[in-house]
Amino acid sequence: MxxxxxxxxxxxxxxxxxxxxxxxxxxxxxxxxxxxxxxxxxxxxxxxxxxxxxxxxxxxxxxxxxxxxxxxxxxxxxxxxxxxxxxxxxxxxxxxxxxxxxxxxxxxxxxxxxxxxxxxxxxxxxxxxxxxxxxxxxxxxxxxxxxxxxxxxxxxxxxxxxxxxxxxxxxxxxxxxxxxxxxxxxxxxxxxxxxxxxxxxxxxxxxxxxxxxxxxxxxxxxxxxxxxxxxxxxxxxxxxxxxxxxxxxxxxxxxxxxxxxxxxxxxxxxxxxxxxxxxxxxxxxxxxxxxxxxxxxxxxxxxxxxxxxxxxxxxxxxxxxxxxxxSRLMDLLIKGVALNDSVNYRVDLGIRRREVEVADPLDYYVSGSIADLGDLSVFYGYEEIDESGLVIVPGKTYEQPINFDSFTPDDAVELLRSGYLAATTAESFSGALHNLPIIVLSGKKEIPFGTAIGSPTNFFLQKEDILKFAVINGYLIDLAIPEAIRWKQKVL
Structure with missing residues (x-):
């Protein structure tokens, strides 16, 4: 040959x-x-x-x-x-x-x-x-x-x-x-x-x-x-x-x-x-x-x-x-989104993620934040959402402690669909990291959330009172067709 x-x-x-x-x-x-x-x-x-x-x-x-x-x-x-x-x-x-x-x-x-x-x-x-x-x-x-x-x-x-x-x-x-x-x-x-x-x-x-x-x-x-x-x-x-x-x-x-x-x-x-x-x-x-x-x-x-x-x-x-x-890429680019129900203008939102090392330097968790907002028409996203009428809304915390040792990604998606972006841990849960598509809070902490540059990216995207997407640590989850998204997150 x-x-x-x-x-x-x-x-x-x-x-x-x-x-x-x-x-x-x-x-x-x-x-x-x-x-x-x-x-x-x-x-x-x-x-x-x-x-x-x-x-x-x-x-x-x-x-x-x-x-x-x-x-x-x-x-x-x-x-x-x-x-x-x-x-x-x-x-x-x-x-x-x-x-x-x-x-x-x-x-x-x-x-x-x-x-x-x-x-x-x-x-x-x-x-x-x-x-x-x-x-x-x-x-x-x-x-x-x-x-x-x-x-x-x-x-x-x-x-x-x-x-x-x-x-x-x-x-x-x-x-x-x-x-x-x-x-x-x-x-x-x-x-x-x-x-x-x-x-x-x-x-x-x-x-x-x-x-x-x-x-x-x-x-x-x-x-x-x-x-x-x-x-x-x-x-x-x-x-x-x-x-x-x-x-x-x-x-x-x-x-x-x-x-x-x-x-x-x-x-x-x-x-x-x-x-x-x-x-x-x-x-x-x-x-x-x-x-x-x-x-x-x-x-x-x-x-x-x-x-x-x-x-x-x-x-x-x-x-x-x-x-x-x-330098024209974002991990996630959301086009024409309203920052909340009370504002009458829309912006493009660019999100980037980074890996943060933990005690074991060969391990890490992912943290997403807003890299830029406004007119981002010259930018592109590895993932993009371009859907009119979307509004950012904060998520709720499921207050009843959950045993995450038996908690599955499908369980997490069901909570997301009900408007819960985070859940609190039961005493039996151990470890600083997890890979579930939901925020895990230790104790009575609040969900990290904001809409300014540098803010953590944990929110829902809603359209006409229907939750369409969840964004957790900069990762996009389509609530209609959720994929088995797994990434390393820190217990907060």
Whole structure:
């Protein structure tokens, strides 16, 4: 089976006949078929990481189990003494370095790297030509978790509250020093800087989430383009080509203003063609497992194009044709709603949710609040309500204590339909979190409610005296057709 499009003189012939219809490419650059990338991603997905939150200790066994195809080294330790590993693959002369989780709560690409490790160790699956091409042409260095202390708490910064990606110049944190030395000692031709972004970016001019955002960082204030930076741009064009086949319209590009403290900008300045990949949002993918697959697909294809020099067939112009990022998304957008029965004007209401860590840093609850209100016609929602006549009304509290150990989501929906937005706990209920579609109050507390920016989002949407929807912590529940919505909430 042919997994890879043939490379050679044929491409010059193809380019003569297709240059008008495919202006984004000079030639038919060697690439891996999208269906093969999909198959590989599914086949080699590391099942040990089914969710975004995992610790350094969770990761270590999956580093140590690697075969002799990988060489390993501990590059140093974090502030709290956790090892920072590197794994090397391949015997080629073209050096590539990939590093992930500089920010401790940005783990999507880390999961994808372990999928890639599994792929590189695979055999007898039809992908041998790809592996051989990578092994013979590339020397790849992986650093899968630069900020293990932040990962332990699932927070952005390290144990000293330093943003590692703004610590290149001072090198205050040991993790930043380790990453800088890793590049200087290895001197890679290409670098992949792997991050997560918030889920509210869109591709400019579109309602689509920027599921993947990209950047070839500038190396000076003038945002000049030399061969080093243009090569990064061309690799990105190849990645975008794969993404447009898989998730068309879901790719955005970051502003390239020079950031003198950042690693990507400085690595670019020092001669490493640096590609930033930011994993954003995608509908119904809260754990970013689909976005993880996209990371695997575009990184594997990019490595193949670097190995074959196929990236040189793309153009810088095609890089600048990628839409810019815009922050235009809400988790829930309610259009033309009255804030209460006594007002005679209507507004659009934009709600965003956030995860709040608890005592166990790998656990959390969800908190929703009003991000904006007024004319939000330039915004979009992962979920939207656009129904005339809706009015926000507060909910009631069911005063009789309930034994939540035997309380079901269906029981909660019945209370919602009766106008109860919250219930109080019986003494037998224990625990700080729950996943029922109702607010749980401990004692005589009131339901958190408000209609100002920043207010908690717990209310009903009513139309002509009929309760149509419940909004709890920013989640929408259709009372006519309630789905089994479950998310982690805090007992208040």
């Amino acid at each position: 042919r997994n890879i499009l043939s490379v050679g003189f044929l491409f010059f012939l193809i380019s003569l006949s297709t240059s008008c219809s495919r202006p984004e490419r000079k030639l038919d650059a060697p690439t891996i078929a999208v269906e093969d990338l999909r198959r590989a991603a599914e086949m080699y997905r590391e099942k040990a990481f089914p969710v975004r939150r995992f610790s350094h200790a969770d990761m270590i066994p999956h580093i140590h189990k690697r075969s002799n195809l990988f060489s390993q080294e501990i590059l140093g330790q974090s502030i709290e003494g956790r090892d920072i590993f590197r794994l090397d693959f391949g015997q080629g002369t073209k050096k590539v370095m990939l590093w992930s989780q500089m920010h401790g709560n940005e783990s999507t690409a880390t999961m994808a790297l372990f999928d890639l490790f599994n792929f590189l160790e695979g055999a007898d699956d039809g992908f041998e030509e790809i592996r051989n091409t990578l092994a013979e042409n590339l020397h790849i260095r992986f650093i899968p978790m630069v900020n293990p202390d932040g990962a332990e708490r699932f927070v952005r910064r390290n144990a000293w509250e330093i943003d590692l990606n703004r610590d290149f110049l001072h090198g205050t944190s040991p993790e930043a020093v380790i990453l800088k030395q890793a590049r200087d000692n290895f001197e890679p031709r290409f670098g992949f800087n792997l991050h997560d972004q918030n889920t509210y970016y869109t591709a400019k001019g579109s309602r689509n989430p920027a599921t993947i955002s990209v950047l070839a960082p500038a190396y000076d204030e003038a945002t000049s383009i030399n061969d080093v930076r243009s090569n990064a741009m061309k690799v990105i064009v190849g990645m975008n080509e794969i993404l447009q086949k898989e998730v068309p319209g879901h790719v955005g590009k970051y502003n390239d203003a020079f950031e003198p403290r950042a690693f990507g900008d400085n690595f670019q300045k020092r001669g490493t063609s640096t590609i930033l990949i930011e994993s954003g949002g995608y509908p119904n993918d809260p754990e970013k497992q689909y976005i993880r697959r996209l990371n695997f697909m575009i990184i594997l294809n990019a490595l193949y194009q670097i190995a074959t020099e196929g990236f040189t067939d793309y153009t810088v112009e095609a890089y600048f044709a990628i839409p810019d990022n815009e």
